[in-house]
Amino acid sequence: MTRPGLAVAIRSLCVAVLLAAIPVHAADAPAGDTKDPGRAITSQLICPCSCGEVLSGCTCETGIALKGYVDDELKAGKDKDAIEAALIAKYGEVILGAPKAKGFNLVVWIAPFAATLLGFAIASMVLVRWVRGKRAAMAAAPGGAPADPDRSLDALRARAEAELRELKE
Amino acid sequence: MSELGRLAILVAFLCAVYSTGVIAWGLRSGLAGPLRSGRNALWAVCSLTVLATIILSRALVARDFTYRYVAEHTSLDLPAMYAFASLWAGQEGSLLLWLLILCAYGAAFLWFYRNRLDPFYDAVVMVVSSVAVFFTFLLAFVCSPFRMLASPPADGMGLNPLLQDPGMMIHPPILYTGYVGFIIPFAFGIAVLLMNRTGTRWIEEVRRWTLFCWMFLGFGVLLGARWAYIELGWGGYWGWDPVENASLMPWLVGTAFLHSVMIEQRRGMLKTWNVALIVLTFELSIFGTFLTRSGVLTSVHSFAESNIGPWFMAFIIGSSTLATALILYRKALLESENKMDAIVSREGSFLFNNVLFVALTFATFLGTTFPVLSEAVTGAKISVSAPFFNRVNVPIGLALLILTGMGPVLSWKRATASVLQRNFLIPTVLGVVVTLLSLPLGVKGLYPIVTVFGSAFVMATIVMEFARGLQARKDVAAGRGAMAIVDLMAKNRRRYGGYVIHAGVVMIFVGVLGSSVFQKEAHQPLRTGDSMAIGDYRLTLRGTEQKMEKNAALTSAVLDVSKDGKSLGQSHPSKAMYFKSQQPMTEVALHQTPGEDLYMILGGVNEDGTVSIQAYINPLVSLIWAGGVVMLFGTLIALSDKMRLRREEKVAV
Numbered sequence: 001m002t003r004p005g006l007a008v009a010i011r012s013l014c015v016a017v018l019l020a021a022i023p024v025h026a027a028d029a030p031a032g033d034t035k036d037p038g039r040a041i042t043s044q045l046i047c048p049c050s051c052g053e054v055l056s057g058c059t060c061e062t063g064i065a066l067k068g069y070v071d072d073e074l075k076a077g078k079d080k081d082a083i084e085a086a087l088i089a090k091y092g093e094v095i096l097g098a099p100k101a102k103g104f105n106l107v108v109w110i111a112p113f114a115a116t117l118l119g120f121a122i123a124s125m126v127l128v129r130w131v132r133g134k135r136a137a138m139a140a141a142p143g144g145a146p147a148d149p150d151r152s153l154d155a156l157r158a159r160a161e162a163e164l165r166e167l168k169e
Numbered sequence: 170m171s172e173l174g175r176l177a178i179l180v181a182f183l184c185a186v187y188s189t190g191v192i193a194w195g196l197r198s199g200l201a202g203p204l205r206s207g208r209n210a211l212w213a214v215c216s217l218t219v220l221a222t223i224i225l226s227r228a229l230v231a232r233d234f235t236y237r238y239v240a241e242h243t244s245l246d247l248p249a250m251y252a253f254a255s256l257w258a259g260q261e262g263s264l265l266l267w268l269l270i271l272c273a274y275g276a277a278f279l280w281f282y283r284n285r286l287d288p289f290y291d292a293v294v295m296v297v298s299s300v301a302v303f304f305t306f307l308l309a310f311v312c313s314p315f316r317m318l319a320s321p322p323a324d325g326m327g328l329n330p331l332l333q334d335p336g337m338m339i340h341p342p343i344l345y346t347g348y349v350g351f352i353i354p355f356a357f358g359i360a361v362l363l364m365n366r367t368g369t370r371w372i373e374e375v376r377r378w379t380l381f382c383w384m385f386l387g388f389g390v391l392l393g394a395r396w397a398y399i400e401l402g403w404g405g406y407w408g409w410d411p412v413e414n415a416s417l418m419p420w421l422v423g424t425a426f427l428h429s430v431m432i433e434q435r436r437g438m439l440k441t442w443n444v445a446l447i448v449l450t451f452e453l454s455i456f457g458t459f460l461t462r463s464g465v466l467t468s469v470h471s472f473a474e475s476n477i478g479p480w481f482m483a484f485i486i487g488s489s490t491l492a493t494a495l496i497l498y499r500k501a502l503l504e505s506e507n508k509m510d511a512i513v514s515r516e517g518s519f520l521f522n523n524v525l526f527v528a529l530t531f532a533t534f535l536g537t538t539f540p541v542l543s544e545a546v547t548g549a550k551i552s553v554s555a556p557f558f559n560r561v562n563v564p565i566g567l568a569l570l571i572l573t574g575m576g577p578v579l580s581w582k583r584a585t586a587s588v589l590q591r592n593f594l595i596p597t598v599l600g601v602v603v604t605l606l607s608l609p610l611g612v613k614g615l616y617p618i619v620t621v622f623g624s625a626f627v628m629a630t631i632v633m634e635f636a637r638g639l640q641a642r643k644d645v646a647a648g649r650g651a652m653a654i655v656d657l658m659a660k661n662r663r664r665y666g667g668y669v670i671h672a673g674v675v676m677i678f679v680g681v682l683g684s685s686v687f688q689k690e691a692h693q694p695l696r697t698g699d700s701m702a703i704g705d706y707r708l709t710l711r712g713t714e715q716k717m718e719k720n721a722a723l724t725s726a727v728l729d730v731s732k733d734g735k736s737l738g739q740s741h742p743s744k745a746m747y748f749k750s751q752q753p754m755t756e757v758a759l760h761q762t763p764g765e766d767l768y769m770i771l772g773g774v775n776e777d778g779t780v781s782i783q784a785y786i787n788p789l790v791s792l793i794w795a796g797g798v799v800m801l802f803g804t805l806i807a808l809s810d811k812m813r814l815r816r817e818e819k820v821a822v
């Protein structure tokens with residue numbers, strides 16, 4: 001791979017990193033949840049019975065009781081972290097809808113974005129290599145590369161459009 | 170009759186083995202006789218499977234409890250239509266449905282290609298037969314639906330109440346038609362590798378088959394979302410449940426293939442990538458069945474768990490290993506015929522769109538399977554649910570939305586600066602203007618803003634493309650208005666069908682945005698005569714009603730519903746207690762309008778005599794269902810295109 005090709009790939013990678021990094025933090029609290037503090041907590045939890053539904057929408061008895069518990073704790077002045085900690089102590093981390101980003105569980109947070117970035121990097125490198133290969137081949141061909149590919153392409157397009165018009169007529 | 174059913178499956182298994190073997194021999198020897206015999210054997214598999222299905226369906230409808238399957242999944246009080254639908258309610262019946270649809274695809278293939286004498290098509294038949302070997306083997310030796318009970322019960326155990334919904338009659342068969350249909354593209358891909366076949370004709374054929382099953386899978390997924398919305402009673406339609414994810418994954422990879430296949434058709438590029446996508450789509454559709462049936466993950470769809478998981482795992486590992494080995498072995502065959510001319514081109518944008526589709530699939534796959542992986546490594550149980558997927562998948566999905574607008578308006582080979590300016594200036598400006606106008610309406614946060622911008626941008630590019638097409642045809646087409654659009658679309662159905670599909674995608678994005686960001690919720694215990702308010706609506710409890718149905722006792726709240734003081738009539742959110750399962754089920758009351766849904770749930774009648782009512786306002790949720798219909802319509806337009814391969818081959822340089 002040529003050095004300019006590598007540079008393009010690195011630039012693409014940097015842009016992709018920036019794009020990918022913004023949303024992870026931006027999504028922490030969906031806009032709809034901010035109005036209701038109880039829902040902001042229960043929408044991040046899973047009902048601990050076997051139904052497996054997100055607590056905020058769960059209508060089973062366990063779910064309704066637990067939503068009542070969260071509301072009561074909020075009224076008692078406890079904050080989100082304290083309520084979550086108490087629920088984790090009782091039910092384990094399985095009650096969290098998304099695992100905490102620590103230890104082995106970091107894998108599930110990092111891998112999708114790492115894979116996306118890797119995909120972009122590989123696609124960029126392949127594209128750059130193909131484009132440079134094509135240009136080199138054109139330059140080596142008899143007559144060499146056209147002086148201005150854009151203008152040449154425009155001319156070809158105009159010719160194609162004219163031929164299409166003729167065909168339609 | 171059960172013995173006849175069992176015999177039919179056993180003989181079908183032998184015929185499938187024979188078909189696979191004899192075609193392999195015919196391909197090796199070059200003899201036409203074995204190839205013809207192999208095709209006939211697949212016809213026999215199809216006929217025997219239909220016979221077995223009829224026998225089981227008859228037993229289900231007749232409630233013949235001598236059949237173990239019938240006793241486990243039906244009861245005397247079950248309405249007849251649900252008794253018939255019990256065919257796909259359990260493990261054995263679902264597998265029989267799988268085989269039946271597989272046979273339907275096999276029969277369709279044999280019929281459409283009956284006059285093609287090219288051995289390549291026999292290789293396709295051989296692959297279909299080999300997959301039929303697996304399913305007939307399972308049904309014959311591992312989990313037969315024709316097992317009998319020595320002492321049949323007087324009544325059956327009944328059907329899972331969740332499945333007693335009209336949607337149940339069509340959702341699973343449509344979803345399976347999508348899932349199983351990927352066998353044909355897979356068989357084409359393997360046949361190309363086996364037969365060392367080059368050319369682009371097969372890829373056009375594969376595109377049409379893929380589009381057909383992709384349409385069914387997508388529609389099935391949407392029907393599933395609708396079923397969840399109405400039947401599960403949690404106010405939403407997509408919960409990132411493992412089985413929902415399993416149905417989404419092959420659809421995503423199939424979508425990637427439908428885009429990248431255009432590059433292969435036009436430019437003879439990405440051949441390895443396309444075959445890999447075909448294989449992956451098929452393997453993911455098998456994986457979906459594995460997830461539903463194995464019970465490795467907790468799911469609202471775990472209706473029929475059993476011990477067939479290892480068989481499916483072995484099939485997935487075996488078939489994917491074989492396919493990978495073949496791809497590597499035929500590497501030279503899959504060399505690209507062309508190279509990219511420029512990064513900023515339609516090919517480039519499709520390549521990046523493929524990266525995003527596969528990344529989205531990978532994120533979904535990892536999130537779905539991670540609880541099992543994490544428990545195996547750390548020993549601790551964890552959940553990976555909607556809060557995770559909303560953070561990880563939504564940004565990737567939004568990037569795809571933007572690319573949906575960019576790809577179609579970029580030129581093939583190279584997009585010049587003038588093309589970029591001409592195609593992107595107006596959509597970008599429109600996107601910004603619409604976004605700014607949406608801010609006072611309450612759109613805030615990065616994701617909602619990007620969704621609004623992306624949706625406006627994509628819609629603008631679609632409208633511009635239609636406008637350009639109409640302008641270009643102005644001189645040659647006499648029609649005006651709607652007729653001119655119909656004429657335009659008829660001339661290039663693939664292209665404009667694709668734009669219609671994109672418009673449907675935008676509608677779904679806007680529907681998801683509206684129903685998630687602007688959703689309102691209220692819950693309150695009410696006494697008779699009490700009212701609760703949600704948005705502009707007022708719900709007044711008039712009392713409760715008890716009703717006995719054939720198979721359940723129904724408790725309903727009678728609610729007077731009004732909006733802005735104007736009566737909208739009565740609604741009856743209910744709880745049904747099914748006699749057989751003794752499971753309480755929520756029956757949602759919906760007041761639907763194009764702008765918003767009022768969604769009412771009966772929480773229950775409390776000990777103090779109050780009635781718990783939970784209500785949601787889900788704005789724009791109708792756009793999701795309408796978007797699905799638009800996508801279906803667009804796909805039908807694209808499918809109706811006649812094969813124009815020769816002309817395309819001439820146009821493509």
